Amino acid sequence: MPPRPASKPSRKRSNPDSVTSSATGPVPSASSKKKSSKEVDETDKLFDKYANASSGVIDPEGIEKLCSSLEVPHTDIRILMLAWRMKAERQGYFTKAEWRIGLKALKVDTIGKLKKALPELEKEVREPLNFRDFYAYAFQYCLTEDKQKFLDIETICQLLDMVLGSTFRAQVDYLIDYLKIQKDYKVINMDQWRGFYRFCNEISFPDMTNYNLELAWPSIHDDFFEWLREKQA
Amino acid sequence: MSRQNVKPMTMDQGFELIDAAVTKLKRILEGKPEPAFGSHEYIENYTIVYNMCTQKPPDDLSQQLYDKYGGIFEDYDKHTMLPSIMEKHDEYMLRELSRMWDINKIMVRWLSHFFFYLDRYFITRRSLPSLTEVGMTCFRDHVYNNVHFNVKQVIIALIHKEREGQQIDSALLKNILDLFVQNGKGSMERYEDDFEKFFLQETASYYSRRSSSWILEDSCPEYMIKSEESLKKEKERVTHYLHSTTEPKLVEVVQTRLLVLVAKQLLEKESSGCSALLRDDKTDDLSRMYRLYHEIPKGLEPVAKAFRLHVTSEGNGLIKQAEDAATSGSVEEQVLVRKIIDLHDKYMAYVTDCFQNHTLFHKALKEAFEIFCNKKVAGSSSAELLATFCDNLFKKAGNDKSNDDSTIESTIDNVVKLLDYISDKDLFAEFYRKKQARRLLFGRFNDDHERSILTKLKGQFGGQFTSKMEGMVTDMQLAKDQQTGFEEHIKNGNTGKPKGVDFTVNVLTTGFWPSYKTSDLNLPLEMVNCIESFKAYYETKTKHRRLMWIYSLGICHLNGRFDPKPIELIVSTYQAAVLCAFNNTERLTYQELIEQLNLSHEDLVRVLHSLSCAKYKFLKKEPASKTISKTDSFEFNSKFTDKMRRIKVCIRLLCLFLQWMIAVEDVDKDRRYAIDASLVRIMKSRKVLPHQQLVSECVEQLSRMFKPDIKMIKKRIEDLISRDYLERDTENPNTFKYVA
Numbered sequence: 006m007p008p009r010p011a012s013k014p015s016r017k018r019s020n021p022d023s024v025t026s027s028a029t030g031p032v033p034s035a036s037s038k039k040k041s042s043k044e045v046d047e048t049d050k051l052f053d054k055y056a057n058a059s060s061g062v063i064d065p066e067g068i069e070k071l072c073s074s075l076e077v078p079h080t081d082i083r084i085l086m087l088a089w090r091m092k093a094e095r096q097g098y099f100t101k102a103e104w105r106i107g108l109k110a111l112k113v114d115t116i117g118k119l120k121k122a123l124p125e126l127e128k129e130v131r132e133p134l135n136f137r138d139f140y141a142y143a144f145q146y147c148l149t150e151d152k153q154k155f156l157d158i159e160t161i162c163q164l165l166d167m168v169l170g171s172t173f174r175a176q177v178d179y180l181i182d183y184l185k186i187q188k189d190y191k192v193i194n195m196d197q198w199r200g201f202y203r204f205c206n207e208i209s210f211p212d213m214t215n216y217n218l219e220l221a222w223p224s225i226h227d228d229f230f231e232w233l234r235e236k237q238a
Numbered sequence: 239m240s241r242q243n244v245k246p247m248t249m250d251q252g253f254e255l256i257d258a259a260v261t262k263l264k265r266i267l268e269g270k271p272e273p274a275f276g277s278h279e280y281i282e283n284y285t286i287v288y289n290m291c292t293q294k295p296p297d298d299l300s301q302q303l304y305d306k307y308g309g310i311f312e313d314y315d316k317h318t319m320l321p322s323i324m325e326k327h328d329e330y331m332l333r334e335l336s337r338m339w340d341i342n343k344i345m346v347r348w349l350s351h352f353f354f355y356l357d358r359y360f361i362t363r364r365s366l367p368s369l370t371e372v373g374m375t376c377f378r379d380h381v382y383n384n385v386h387f388n389v390k391q392v393i394i395a396l397i398h399k400e401r402e403g404q405q406i407d408s409a410l411l412k413n414i415l416d417l418f419v420q421n422g423k424g425s426m427e428r429y430e431d432d433f434e435k436f437f438l439q440e441t442a443s444y445y446s447r448r449s450s451s452w453i454l455e456d457s458c459p460e461y462m463i464k465s466e467e468s469l470k471k472e473k474e475r476v477t478h479y480l481h482s483t484t485e486p487k488l489v490e491v492v493q494t495r496l497l498v499l500v501a502k503q504l505l506e507k508e509s510s511g512c513s514a515l516l517r518d519d520k521t522d523d524l525s526r527m528y529r530l531y532h533e534i535p536k537g538l539e540p541v542a543k544a545f546r547l548h549v550t551s552e553g554n555g556l557i558k559q560a561e562d563a564a565t566s567g568s569v570e571e572q573v574l575v576r577k578i579i580d581l582h583d584k585y586m587a588y589v590t591d592c593f594q595n596h597t598l599f600h601k602a603l604k605e606a607f608e609i610f611c612n613k614k615v616a617g618s619s620s621a622e623l624l625a626t627f628c629d630n631l632f633k634k635a636g637n638d639k640s641n642d643d644s645t646i647e648s649t650i651d652n653v654v655k656l657l658d659y660i661s662d663k664d665l666f667a668e669f670y671r672k673k674q675a676r677r678l679l680f681g682r683f684n685d686d687h688e689r690s691i692l693t694k695l696k697g698q699f700g701g702q703f704t705s706k707m708e709g710m711v712t713d714m715q716l717a718k719d720q721q722t723g724f725e726e727h728i729k730n731g732n733t734g735k736p737k738g739v740d741f742t743v744n745v746l747t748t749g750f751w752p753s754y755k756t757s758d759l760n761l762p763l764e765m766v767n768c769i770e771s772f773k774a775y776y777e778t779k780t781k782h783r784r785l786m787w788i789y790s791l792g793i794c795h796l797n798g799r800f801d802p803k804p805i806e807l808i809v810s811t812y813q814a815a816v817l818c819a820f821n822n823t824e825r826l827t828y829q830e831l832i833e834q835l836n837l838s839h840e841d842l843v844r845v846l847h848s849l850s851c852a853k854y855k856f857l858k859k860e861p862a863s864k865t866i867s868k869t870d871s872f873e874f875n876s877k878f879t880d881k882m883r884r885i886k887v888c889i890r891l892l893c894l895f896l897q898w899m900i901a902v903e904d905v906d907k908d909r910r911y912a913i914d915a916s917l918v919r920i921m922k923s924r925k926v927l928p929h930q931q932l933v934s935e936c937v938e939q940l941s942r943m944f945k946p947d948i949k950m951i952k953k954r955i956e957d958l959i960s961r962d963y964l965e966r967d968t969e970n971p972n973t974f975k976y977v978a
Binding site: 154194196197199203219220221223224227 | 928929930949952953955956959960966971972973974
C-alpha cells in the first residue's frame, strides 16, 4: 500500500455504500448456488474482522491489521496488487463489494488462503498485459480528489519505487534522482506516468541508444534523457 | 531487230557485250580519254539486257544477269577501288576514298540504267535488293568495311590539327563523314560506331588535358573565356563537317570536361573565383559564368551555392561589425539596417542582371539573408532592431525635411523586404506596435507614412498582421474628430469645464493598443472637472461604451509661478497631480501625499524623486537626501529658476528593460495560444496523426509569423492531452487522436 498516514480525518469521503446496495443486504452474486452463499458468508465474516464497525468499510487502520495478518509490510506492492484485483476505488479503503470481488477472483475465503494466494496473484499481475493495466491503475488509485489529474513528485517517487523498483532497479533509481533534482515539473499526470513504464520497457539502459528525441515522448522524458546523458559524459 | 528471226542470245554473247560497255564506263570514270556514251549506245545496252531477260526459258538469263551485275561491282571494288585507297595515306587516302565513292555512285547510276529491266520485273518478283542497293552494299562490304578504321584515324588526326590551330580541308571531311552516314543505309550506326564514338573519346581526353593545364595557370575569368571559345569552335566544327546529331553529344563532352568536373576548383579559386567576382563587381564575368553553366543540367547549382555562401559571409560580417561597434549593449541599428538594405540591393542586382532572374539565385539570396538576418546582434533580436529602425525613421522624418517622401517610401519597401527574411515576425509586430503607440501618443507623427508602411505590411503578410496597428492609426484620426466635436460642445456652453484649462482627450480602442495599467489617482479638482465634462460629452455620442482613463499616458502643461520668473512645466499627469497638491498647501509629508493622491508607493517615490532629487528641483525635500523615504516632507520650491522658460520633465513609468521583457513575454504567450489553436485545428481535421507529422504541419502553419520552438510544441501537445483535447493512441504511443 502506498504509505499514507492511517489517520487523515479531514479527507473527503465518498459514500462507501454507493458502490453496493448495502453492507448487510442480499448479495447480488452471479450464481445463486447455496455453496456460493456459504463462501460469501465466509468472505463477509473475514471482511468484518478488519472493517471499521461504524463505517462498514476497511479503513487504513484495518488495512494495516490485514497486512500484519498477511505478514506483508503495508508498503508492499502486493497490497496494491490486491487492491487492483478488487478494483478498489479509493486508496486506503476497501468496501465490502470490492472485498468480495477480490477474494472471489482469488478463490480464497480465509486469511491463510489469501496469504498463500499472494505469490500467484503477483505472477498474474506481472504478466505484460495485466501489468500495463495495473501500472496505470496504481496512478489512478492514488488520486484522492474528484477531478484530480496530477500526483506530486514525492508520491510519484514512492510509487515508482514500489511498482517498478523490483524489475527496473537502475532506471527507477536514476528517475527518482532526477525527479528530486529537477525544478520544471511539480506534478506528474497520467500520460507522463505511463511514459515511465514505456521508457523502462522500451529503452535500453543505461546507454539509451534507442531513445529518439524526435518521437512523441512526453517532455519530461526528453529532459530526463538529456540530464542523464550529461551526467554520463 | 525483230524477235522471230533472231536466235536467243547466249550468256557468253551477252556478257561479252556487257563487259565492253562496262570497260568503257570504267575508262570514262577513271578519267581516261574515252568518248561519252551516246544515246544509241545507251539504248543498245539496255536492249541487250532486255532481250536476255525476255527470252523464253531456258534462255531467260535474268538470274545470271543479276549475279553478273553484282559481280561487276564486287570485282571492281575489290580489285581496283580498295587497293587504290589502301596504298595511300593520310589526307590522300581520304581523297582517294572520296573519289572512289563518287565513282561508285556514278557507276551504280549508269549500270542500273543498263540493267534497269531487271529492276522492273525480276527483282520485284523475287523481292531481291534493288540494283542501287546491290551497288551500294558491295561498296560497303568490300571497300568501306576495310578502310573505315584507318580513315577514322586520319580524320581524328586532322581534327586534332585543326584544334591546335591549323587549317584543314573541311569540305573533304564533310564528304567523308557523309560517306560514313550513307553507308549506314538509313541508320546512323556506321557513323556513330565507326567514327563518332572514337571522336568523342578523343575530344574528351583532349579537353581533359586542356582543362588540367588551364585550371592551374589561368584565373577563373580567363578559364571561362577559353571555355566559351572552345565551345564556340566545337559548335562551328559541327556546322562545317560533323553531322548535326553529334552536336549535343559533343557539347556535353566538352562541357563536362571543361566545366563540370572542375566546377568546384574553378568557382572556389582564390582571388578570382565566384566569391571574388561578386565582391569586385565583375558583372561580365559573372554573366559569362551564368551563360556557361546554364546550359549544363544542374550546372548552376554549384554557382548558386557559391553565391549563397558569399552573401551569407558578407551578411555575417555586417552583423559582426555591428556587434563590435555596439557600445554598452546598444546597437546602432540605423547603420546596420541601412547596410543590410544596401547589401540586399547590391546582390539582388546581380540576381536580376548577371543571373537572369533565375529562381535558383533568388532562392540562394533568400536563404543567405534568412541565415544572418535571424542572428542576434549583441543580444538584441533582429526583429527588435528592425522595429527600432522604423521607429527612428518615422520620428526623424517628422523633423528632418531632407528626408523626402520618396526616400522614406523606398526605405519602407526595403524594410518590408527584410522582414520577410526574419522568422520572428510576430516579435517585430509586438515591438513595432509598442513603439508606434508611443509615436502616436507622444510625438508628432506623419499619418501618410504610418499608413503607407501598414499598407505594405498588410500586402505582404496579411490583414491579421496589421489589424491592430491600423486600428491604432485610425483611432488617432477619430480622436482628432472627437476632440473637435468636444470643443464645439464646450463652446456651445455645455458642461462645467473650467475656463482656462485646455483639455485634449485621445479615445483609444482597447483591443488595438498595448495594455496600459490604470490607477485610481486622485486628480486635482480642475482636472476632475475636465474629465467629467468630457465624459458627459462622450455619453451624448455613444452609449454602451465605458471610458477607462489612463493617467500614466497623460501630459500636462503647468504654469510654475516661481518667484524669480514663471516657467512652463511639461510633466506627466502623475507629476502634475503631485505638484498641484501644493496649490493649496505649502508643505506636505509623504504620508499626506500618499493618502491624498492614492498612488502606489513605487509610483509616488518615482514621481517625487523626479521632482525633488533630480536635475530640476521644483519641490524642496526635507531631509535633502538623494532618495525618497516615507518620512520625508516636501515644500514648493518658490525660489526655483532656470534660464529656460519651458522645462520638460517626463518620467517613464517602466524602465526600458522591463518594457522589453513584457513585450517578449506577451509574444511568448501569444505564441502558446497560436500553437494550441494550430494543433487543435490540425487534429480536428485529420483526426489521427503521428507525432512527427503533427509537429511539422504545425510548424508550417505558423511559419508565416514565427518559427515555433519544437520543445514548446511538444509541451503544448502534452498540455492538450491533459486537457483532453488529444489522446495518445493505445497501440502506438507516437500517434495522437483527436478527442471530439
